[in-house]
Amino acid sequence: MNEKYGIQIQNLRKEFGSKVAVNDININIKEGQLFSMLGVNGAGKTTTIRMLMGLSKPTSGDALVMGHSILTELSAVKQISNFSPQETSVAPNLTVRENLEFFAKIYGADKEKASKLVEEMIEKFSLQEVEKSKAKTLSGGWQRKLSIAMALISSPKVLFLDEPTLGLDVLARRELWSIIEKLKGNMTIVLTTHYMEEAEQLSDEIAIMVNGEIKAHGTLEEMKRITGKDNLEDAFVSIAEGSGKTEV
Numbered sequence: 008m009n010e011k012y013g014i015q016i017q018n019l020r021k022e023f024g025s026k027v028a029v030n031d032i033n034i035n036i037k038e039g040q041l042f043s044m045l046g047v048n049g050a051g052k053t054t055t056i057r058m059l060m061g062l063s064k065p066t067s068g069d070a071l072v073m074g075h076s077i078l079t080e081l082s083a084v085k086q087i088s089n090f091s092p093q094e095t096s097v098a099p100n101l102t103v104r105e106n107l108e109f110f111a112k113i114y115g116a117d118k119e120k121a122s123k124l125v126e127e128m129i130e131k132f133s134l135q136e137v138e139k140s141k142a143k144t145l146s147g148g149w150q151r152k153l154s155i156a157m158a159l160i161s162s163p164k165v166l167f168l169d170e171p172t173l174g175l176d177v178l179a180r181r182e183l184w185s186i187i188e189k190l191k192g193n194m195t196i197v198l199t200t201h202y203m204e205e206a207e208q209l210s211d212e213i214a215i216m217v218n219g220e221i222k223a224h225g226t227l228e229e230m231k232r233i234t235g236k237d238n239l240e241d242a243f244v245s246i247a248e249g250s251g252k253t254e255v
């Protein structure tokens with residue numbers, strides 16, 4: 008196999024007391040792909056992402072992020088990945104520009120490089136009209152855009168987007184889709200969403216998580232084929248409600 012993987016998840020498990028949040032999952036995500044993790048509330052998506060980011064220690068198992076173990080090479084993992092969390096991560100009392108500058112500095116850019124990166128993000132995300140506004144005054148959609156722009160400041164090779172369009176209006180959501188589409192291919196992206204249309208639009212591959220387990224993994228076409236449904240929402244319901252592992 009010559010295929011290069013952005014992420015290789017190996018028997019990854021997380022328990023919280025007696026609750027098994029992630030139950031020995033195995034998945035390979037190809038480098039440069041956009042991989043969507045779907046699942047009902049509490050399925051284990053955020054817990055998985057937090058382990059892959061090194062924010063939460065697995066109970067057992069391991070994962071390789073661009074070949075680096077989250078157990079033994081965490082600092083390398085943190086250098087090459089970044090994320091826009093389920094709850095946005097912007098500093099409320101800083102302006103949009105200050106938030107970006109702050110992140111550029113955290114990632115060790117010198118003054119010249121930092122200002123170049125900040126300009127690039129303001130341009131890419133069309134943040135000009137809000138750059139002097141304090142982040143706390145922005146609407147949810149603008150905050151999400153800023154949060155993703157901040158995640159990109161470090162030029163990550165792996166980007167985690169946990170429900171990036173949660174609660175956004177249709178236009179703001181589509182704008183974020185087009186931003187995410189432009190990122191595709193340049194980095195490995197792991198996305199979670201409850202919006203099936205979003206997963207249909209953006210994903211190269213999809214996994215469906217149920218009770219901490221991966222019940223199905225494949226392309227959109229494969230999801231539809233194995234369930235005999237003609238859209239992802241019906242395929243998702245069929246897999247999430249069904250029992251037993253579905254092989255693709």
Ligand SMILES: Nc1ncnc2c1ncn2[C@@H]1O[C@H](COP(=O)(O)OP(=O)(O)OP(=O)(O)O)[C@@H](O)[C@H]1O
Binds near residue numbers: 023
């Ligand atoms: N810090 C924690 N302590 C105890 N239990 C936790 C903790 N974090 C998550 N859990 C539990 O682990 C399970 C998986 O939660 P997780 O947040 O990963 O789900 P999710 O798939 O991201 O759900 P959602 O779609 O609602 O964001 C849930 O039962 C949750 O209550």
Ligand SMILES: [Mg+2]
Binds near residue numbers: 052053054093169
């Ligand atoms: Mg979650």
